[in-house]
Amino acid sequence: MxxxxxxxxxxxxxxxxxxxxxxxxxxxxxxxxxxxxxxxxxxxxxxxxxxxxxxxxMPKGIGTVLSQTAPLIMTGLSVAFAFKTGLFNIGAAGQYTLGALGALYFALVLHMPWYVCLLAAMLFGAVWGAIPGIFKAYFNVNEVITAIMFNWIGLYAVNEIIYRGALGNMYDLKTTKTYSLRNVSPQSVIPDLGMNQLFKTKSTTIAIFIAIAAAIIIYIIINKTTFGYELKACGHNKEAARYAGINEKRNIVLSMTIAGALSGIGAGLYYLSGVAEWNPQVSTALPAMGFNGIPVALLALSNPIGVIFAALFVSHITVGGGYLPTKYFQxxxxxxxxxxxxxxxxxxxxxxxxxxxxxxxxxxxxxxxxxxxxxxxxxxxxx
Amino acid sequence: MFLLLKYTLLYAVVLMLVALGGMFSERSGVINIALEGIMAIGGLAGIIVLVLFGGKMPAAALVLVSILASAIAGVLYSLLLGFSAITLKADQTIGGTALNMLATAAAVVIVKAYNNAAAGGNGSASSKLSYSNTEFIFNAGPLTYNIFLIIGVILLIVAYVFLYKTKYGLRLRSCGEHPQAADSVGINVYKWRYAGVMISGFLGGLGGFAYIVPSVSTWNFEVGVTGFGFLALAVMIFGQWKPFRIAGAAVFFAIFKSLANIADATFLSNLHLSKNIYDMMPFIASMIILAFTSKNSQAPKAEGIPYDKGAR
Structure with missing residues (x-):
């Protein structure tokens, strides 16, 4: 048998x-x-x-792929983790946006070292992820609708906060973007251990290793812990899980909170790489990195280890699309x-x-x- | 005040049309989260007709052809949702999300390719199209109306009569409430679900055109339809999947949406709130309302569940 x-x-x-x-x-x-x-x-x-x-x-392209893969692994994990609890986290884009605010605030205003900024990004994303969970668990609102609404609310709020300087001065009038991290707060840039020299890029950092480590941790949580088992049980059959004594409301909120935290880290990895700035005037569309977490999670069939490879593939294709000659193609x-x-x-x-x-x-x-x-x-x- | 009324009417018609589209789809049992994408595709098709034939056709014919093009494009695009959700019994939310992403990407590729070809292939990469919208707008008294207002009112009545006063409406509704029971009395569930999805494509495509054309004369397709399709879904839920309640809900949401447009020109400018705050308002309002109305929501019972003949 x-x-x-x-x-x-x-x-x-x-x-x-x-x-x-x-x-x-x-x-x-x-x-x-x-x-x-x-x-x-x-x-x-x-x-x-x-x-x-x-x-x-070569070798610049590979460095670019690696630096784009890191945040993509995180948003992919975010979607995949929520899938395991039977939730569709389309809000990764909004959580990512809030994560960007957290990272930039701690870096540009408070001048914190990079790991503190990353934790801040995680925290901001987690709060934004918890909201759809709370609405789902206690108000019976479909998490997809809530997440979509809060994507837009988050985007407008972050644009407003950065542009008006509600949390402190982050907006550079000269470049119409947030201040460059390398000039204002170099200790907030994620270290690259010489990878930038190796790949002749400016954005390749140890972020990719952080993301892979996160994927392994999520794999262990889902497959090897009681908590992960409870989450999966809620995903398979909510009623049966409740009958077995699992608090399914708490698990829904927790699952979305963790999913949000993962997206937040993703934004941290991207905006602390040293070359990315937030542009509140132009950013009227939600960051694509959040939405691309969905194909990554689906392609990986929600397997955290598979997410690593799926993210590599998606950023490989996207970078390739960027090399298309714009004279003929888009x-x-x-x-x-x-x-x-x-x-x-x-x-x-x-x-x-x-x-x-x-x-x-x-x-x-x-x-x-x-x-x-x-x-x-x-x-x-x-x- | 007239300005507020103008924008409220403009947005209310769009939200109502698209929410009615969502209603038909969900009443037949298919969650249509792809409305956002259907709107973008419908708007694109109608605007392409305007760009290609503007000035080469009599005004009335141009209006008719462009509106039909947008609706037909919506129907064709919605068939992709029907194929995955009904025939292949795939997850409706994921399929719909994919179609939303596809719509924006495809629209940008098409518009950029067109602009590039129009500029002689010099690598022009603008994702904007400009067109003339004067044929759609007319004045009566102090207000400016657009043709979609009339179409919207007619379609609202047609939708009500179809859904509640004909046997076809009853058949469609039965597929969303209890498809097994409907099947047992000889109703083809798959066929009626396709009908529901296609009607939603028709109204969604039309709604996308009605959203873009009357208000501006240049559209950047990179933004899709700026979340309007999702707002329409909230309108549909707030309207409890019933035509006239949806119309009322659409007006309510449209007022919030209009505040952003009139903030600079009226007494609201004294509050010194920025556009971002106003842009947030319809979404915040919809969340508050959803929190209070979703507990006892009257959603169609079988929505979102693929119909499987063999299931017990």
């Missing part, structure tokens, strides 16, 4: 990866078709630039590819079912009876 079970789990893991790869391949093909539609002569050149991503411009084509991939991920579990049935036709009956493989519910994706 035990042997059979582990074999099923193994094939489930393999098919999960296969399903994600199918999504990626179809998404890339759609991108190729779009490139052909816009300019057929240069389509293959453009496509190869997207595929090569950071490798197109860098947003990379966003289209990512959006197509999430659309496909919405029914990725269906592909998974198809693959399982195709691979093990005689085990079909068993797979249908097994609730973990009967994947109509993509939200509680369990890798």
């Amino acid at each position: 035990k042997n059979k079970k582990s074999r099923l789990n193994f094939s489930s893991g393999v098919t999960s990866v296969a399903a994600s790869l199918i999504c990626i391949i179809i998404g890339l093909l759609v991108g190729l078709v779009i490139l052909y539609g816009i300019n057929s002569e240069n389509a293959l050149d453009g496509f190869s630039r997207i595929i090569k991503g950071g490798f197109y411009l 860098p947003e084509i990379a966003d289209v590819i990512i959006a197509v991939i999430i659309y496909l991920c919405a029914f990725v579990m269906l592909f998974k079912g198809v693959v399982i049935n195709a691979v093990s036709g005689r085990k079909k009956k068993k797979a249908e009876n097994d609730p973990t493989d009967n994947g109509a519910d993509g939200k509680e994706a369990d890798a």
Whole structure:
């Protein structure tokens, strides 16, 4: 019995990866078709630039990919962690925005060292994440709606605070952005241990290692602790969890708070890298880094370790999109590819079912009876 | 005061149209979180017609064609949601989110590609389109109206009659409340859910066009429709999935939304609040209202649950 079970789990893991790869391949093909539609002569050149991503411009490109991956891992973890509790954290963008405020406030006004700023970013993000959790648990408001509303409230509030200087002077009239971190508070920049020299960039710091460490910690919390088990139980069946004596309201709030904290750290990693400034006049759209956490989490099927690789892939493609020659193509084509991939991920579990049935036709009956493989519910994706 | 009325009417019609769209989709059992994206695509289609044919067609024909283009584009785009949510039984929230992201990205790519081609391929990368909107606006008395006001009132009445006074409305509603029971009396649940989603695409696309065109003559597609689709979802919930209540809720939200537009020109400027504060207001108002109304919400019982014939 035990042997059979582990074999099923193994094939489930393999098919999960296969399903994600199918999504990626179809998404890339759609991108190729779009490139052909816009300019057929240069389509293959453009496509190869997207595929090569950071490798197109060595070594600077790789450094850029690494520095963009770090915050993306955090927002991806944020979404993935909430998924485990059956919650869809579309508010990562707002939590990220608040995290940016926390990091910049502690750095530019209070001149704190970088780890304190990072903790502040975490705290600010956590508060913004807790709000949808509270609304969900105590007012029965769908967390998606609350999170979206608070994304916009957070964006306008942060713009207002930074522009008006409500918390102290952060806004540089000359550049119409927040002050440059390297000039005002160099101790707040995350150390790079010589990586900037190695990759000839300005933004590659140890952030990537912090993010990977966070992914491992989240993996342990979800899979190896009682708390993680309770969260997953709430995600699978709220009523059953309550019946088993789990306080599901507290768990919903806690899960969203932790998700918010993760997004906040992501913003800290980005805005403390030394080259990123917040522009309250231009930032009228929510930061894409928050929304890109969603495809990362979906692509990884909410597995924290998978998030690392999914984030690497998404920033690889986005950086590649940036290398498209603007004379013929638009860098947003990379966003289209990512959006197509999430659309496909919405029914990725269906592909998974198809693959399982195709691979093990005689085990079909068993797979249908097994609730973990009967994947109509993509939200509680369990890798 | 006239200014407040002008903007309130402008926004109320948009919110009402889109919220009615959301209502049809949810009443049939499909959560349509993609309204934001549908609005962006509808607005894009209508504006492309204006840009391409502006001045080359009689005014009335241009108005008609552009409005139809926006609605049809909305329907076609909503089919993507229907395909994933109904046929493939995928998670409706994730599918809708993907479509929102796709809509903004695709709109920017299309507009930039068009601008680049129009400028002779010199690498122009503007994501803005300019157009003439005079055909849509007319004056009566001290107020400026737009054509969508009339369309909105007509569609509100049509929506009410369709939903509550025809057998088709009853069939659609039954699919959102208890699809198994509907199926047992011979109603094709999949077909009616597709109908609900397509009607929401029609109204959403139209709403996106109605949001962009009457108020400004240049639109930057990088911002999509600035969260209006989500606001419409809040209007729908506040309106308890009922047409006339939705209309009332839309007016209420529109007043908050309008305050930002009139703040500089009226007595409100004495308060010295910045635009950011006013921009926050509709969202804060909707959260307060949702907190108080969601406990006893009358949401369609089967919304968000993919219909599976074999399920018990």
